[in-house]
Amino acid sequence: MGIIQTWLPYILAGIAVGGQYALIAIGYTMVYGILRLINFAHGDVFMWSGLIMIYLITVLPLWLSIVIVIAFAIVLGTTIEKVAYRPLRSAPRMSIMISAIGVSYFLQNIALYVTGGLTKTYPSIGFLQKTVHIGSATTKMVTLITPILTIVLVVLLVLLIKKTKIGMAMRAVSRDFETSSLMGIDINRVITVTFVIGCGLAAIGSVLYFSNYTGINPMSGAMPGLKAFVAAVFGGIGSVPGAVVGAFVIGICENLIKGAGWTTFSDAFTFVLLIIILMVKPTGLFGEKNIDKV
Amino acid sequence: MNNEITLKKKTKSLLSVASILAILVIVYFIDDMGGNGMLVTVIEKGAVYALVAASMNLLNGFTGLFSLGQAGFMLIGAYSYAIFTIPAGSHAAVYQYFDGGLIQWSLVEILEGKLGIFGHYLGMIIPMLFAGLFVALIAYLIGIPVLRLKSDYLAIATLGFAEILRAFFQWNTLGPITNASNVLRKYAVYKNAIFPVIIAGLCIAFIMLLINSTYGRAFRAIRDDEIAAEAMGVNLFKHKEMAFVISSFFAGIGGALLAMFQTTINATPFATTMTYEILLMVVIGGIGSITGSVIAAFLFTACSEWWLRGLDAGMWLGISSPIFRAGFRKVVFAVIIMLIVLFAAQGIMGTKEFSWEGLISWFKNLPENLKAWPAKHKAKSEAKKKERAAAKAAKLKAKEDKKNSEAKKASGEKLFTPLETFDHVVVFDKEGR
Numbered sequence: 001m002g003i004i005q006t007w008l009p010y011i012l013a014g015i016a017v018g019g020q021y022a023l024i025a026i027g028y029t030m031v032y033g034i035l036r037l038i039n040f041a042h043g044d045v046f047m048w049s050g051l052i053m054i055y056l057i058t059v060l061p062l063w064l065s066i067v068i069v070i071a072f073a074i075v076l077g078t079t080i081e082k083v084a085y086r087p088l089r090s091a092p093r094m095s096i097m098i099s100a101i102g103v104s105y106f107l108q109n110i111a112l113y114v115t116g117g118l119t120k121t122y123p124s125i126g127f128l129q130k131t132v133h134i135g136s137a138t139t140k141m142v143t144l145i146t147p148i149l150t151i152v153l154v155v156l157l158v159l160l161i162k163k164t165k166i167g168m169a170m171r172a173v174s175r176d177f178e179t180s181s182l183m184g185i186d187i188n189r190v191i192t193v194t195f196v197i198g199c200g201l202a203a204i205g206s207v208l209y210f211s212n213y214t215g216i217n218p219m220s221g222a223m224p225g226l227k228a229f230v231a232a233v234f235g236g237i238g239s240v241p242g243a244v245v246g247a248f249v250i251g252i253c254e255n256l257i258k259g260a261g262w263t264t265f266s267d268a269f270t271f272v273l274l275i276i277i278l279m280v281k282p283t284g285l286f287g288e289k290n291i292d293k294v
Numbered sequence: 295m296n297n298e299i300t301l302k303k304k305t306k307s308l309l310s311v312a313s314i315l316a317i318l319v320i321v322y323f324i325d326d327m328g329g330n331g332m333l334v335t336v337i338e339k340g341a342v343y344a345l346v347a348a349s350m351n352l353l354n355g356f357t358g359l360f361s362l363g364q365a366g367f368m369l370i371g372a373y374s375y376a377i378f379t380i381p382a383g384s385h386a387a388v389y390q391y392f393d394g395g396l397i398q399w400s401l402v403e404i405l406e407g408k409l410g411i412f413g414h415y416l417g418m419i420i421p422m423l424f425a426g427l428f429v430a431l432i433a434y435l436i437g438i439p440v441l442r443l444k445s446d447y448l449a450i451a452t453l454g455f456a457e458i459l460r461a462f463f464q465w466n467t468l469g470p471i472t473n474a475s476n477v478l479r480k481y482a483v484y485k486n487a488i489f490p491v492i493i494a495g496l497c498i499a500f501i502m503l504l505i506n507s508t509y510g511r512a513f514r515a516i517r518d519d520e521i522a523a524e525a526m527g528v529n530l531f532k533h534k535e536m537a538f539v540i541s542s543f544f545a546g547i548g549g550a551l552l553a554m555f556q557t558t559i560n561a562t563p564f565a566t567t568m569t570y571e572i573l574l575m576v577v578i579g580g581i582g583s584i585t586g587s588v589i590a591a592f593l594f595t596a597c598s599e600w601w602l603r604g605l606d607a608g609m610w611l612g613i614s615s616p617i618f619r620a621g622f623r624k625v626v627f628a629v630i631i632m633l634i635v636l637f638a639a640q641g642i643m644g645t646k647e648f649s650w651e652g653l654i655s656w657f658k659n660l661p662e663n664l665k666a667w668p669a670k671h672k673a674k675s676e677a678k679k680k681e682r683a684a685a686k687a688a689k690l691k692a693k694e695d696k697k698n699s700e701a702k703k704a705s706g707e708k709l710f711t712p713l714e715t716f717d718h719v720v721v722f723d724k725e726g727r
Contacts, residue, residue: 106628113621271454
């Protein structure tokens with residue numbers, strides 16, 4: 001009982017953070033599944049959703065600002081895809097990756113300019129900040145809501161991918177880009193839908209994630225972004241449930257490490273996990289085998 | 295139209311030696327007279343970044359390994375240099391939270407005591423070489439698992455290792471050596487901008503020689519086609535590991551030079567942003583051109599440290615505007631970089647390298663090219679216009695077709711006229727029957 005009492009708060013925090021990572025990781029895994037591109041700018045879209053929330057909440061009611069934040073993230077994500085990735089679709093993979101890094105650099109610098117390099121305080125959303133008691137641990141409402149909301153959204157997403165026509169098109173495109181375009185699938189539409197889903201979920205994640213932290217600076221998106229990407233790789237890139245499992249594993253382990261007093265290495269752990277999984281099982285937990293043909 | 299020019303080998307080497315000497319003398323006197331402070335900063339920082347960008351290009355551009363660990367390797371280089379050159383008397387002040395630290399001597403002072411001024415420089419160069427070698431060793435160890443990964447997985451794994459290294463150097467337990475998350479300062483630094491220019495120049499020259507050697511050719515073979523290279527007898531892992539170790543060695547030396555340039559170091563700024571900036575320099579210069587990387591490194595530092603400074607201060611080229619405030623410089627910069635990435639992907643130099651023949655013929659052809667430029671531009675824009683019109687027409691036609699087919703479908707017409715069916719099949723006789 002003693003052990004559970006000491007570790008329960010860390011495990012709860014880990015589950016919450018894991019859910020937030022999962023919402024970001026879905027964007028990574030879906031985009032990678034279809035475009036074979038690590039969307040380095042995804043973490044910055046996430047950060048920008050947080051920033052916009054700060055500016056909106058001063059003038060608008062909460063529900064409206066959340067809706068606008070989600071809309072903003074979707075518009076930003078699809079614009080990035082149209083401007084920076086679409087013209088390079090037939091270019092070598094390295095160029096698209098460099099373009100993604102360039103976009104990330106661009107978004108960070110604009111944020112730096114807008115905020116003046118200062119850390120902006122995230123508004124406290126009363127409803128999410130309510131204290132709740134779980135057993136012996138005291139925690140915020142957001143810890144409870146995050147995993148539930150994440151799982152509901154993921155179930156909806158999986159249904160979308162498995163049951164609808166656009167979901168079928170997504171699966172086809174991620175299996176074979178060229179053949180599916182020959183079969184009459186509108187590739188650009190599929191990619192746009194992918195970005196819409198990914199960025200929308202990232203925006204929801206940002207509301208949950210940043211209400212746990214005091215503020216946002218232009219670099220706030222980079223670390224959660226990288227961790228979410230590792231989660232996507234851990235679960236098997238291209239697989240939505242895999243990304244979610246990976247995100248929860250990373251979130252919980254990270255907080256347990258923090259609880260053990262190794263805070264310096266809580267970030268490093270993620271990358272150790274990445275390297276181990278890439279060594280042992282490069283396709284991830286639920287990934288499909290991919291053989292390069294000569 | 296291009297006039298081919300060939301120079302004798304002797305003339306070329308004479309030109310090279312003369313220009314190198316001229317550059318060194320100019321650099322020395324610019325710094326010695328303390329004229330333009332900004333220019334000196336650009337020369338020093340540009341030289342450091344030129345070296346680091348060249349080392350990254352060796353890996354990304356010539357071997358085709360998309361590695362993003364450069365900042366981490368620079369971090370180790372900077373620390374391993376600084377730790378051994380802090381004067382003995384300053385240890386108590388620098389390591390104030392760790393009882394003066396573990397190492398209580400400075401190589402610079404020891405050698406200076408024995409060999410005078412020569413020993414002073416030797417005391418700076420030995421730790422620098424040590425920094426490079428130490429980084430190379432770490433890179434060797436990291437390379438064993440990481441280099442078995444492909445393209446983007448490699449990028450993420452190296453990025454991850456760089457972050458782990460950063461966390462490691464900020465670890466409190468290592469405090470007596472690395473001063474944990476506090477800054478290291480008071481270590482030996484160079485006095486004239488000529489020092490980084492010479493060191494960086496030597497290292498870049500070595501990289502150039504390596505690229506033109508048989509090893510360099512093997513690297514390029516790996517970049518172009520791994521499987522074909524392996525089939526031709528190139529040991530993939532050995533050559534990748536070699537490129538990785540050598541590139542990291544120079545990144546380590548670059549880190550040591552950066553430490554000297556900054557006079558204080560801390561692990562925090564050696565984050566992914568630094569790697570991104572170096573990568574963008576490589577891209578601007580041209581992936582696969584060392585000359586390009588050097589030019590881009592100097593342009594990049596000149597823009598960010600000097601030419602675009604005014605955008606932050608409120609006044610630039612005599613224009614003042616309220617939108618010119620802190621950070622605007624970086625926004626403009628990021629826009630320029632995105633434009634280059636999207637519209638001029640080959641960068642400044644593409645995959646070409648500097649040569650005297652190239653330079654001379656470029657100047658010789660310049661008037662002609664300038665004269666031909668308006669016509670060329672016109673032709674290009676006309677071609678583009680035509681293309682656009684054609685695309686528009688095709689779109690319209692597609693729309694029309696769709697409409698027509700729908701109309702036809704509605705009116706009950708079949709989209710495909712079925713082929714005639716025959717009730718017998720003619721089998722042609724085989725030959726020689």
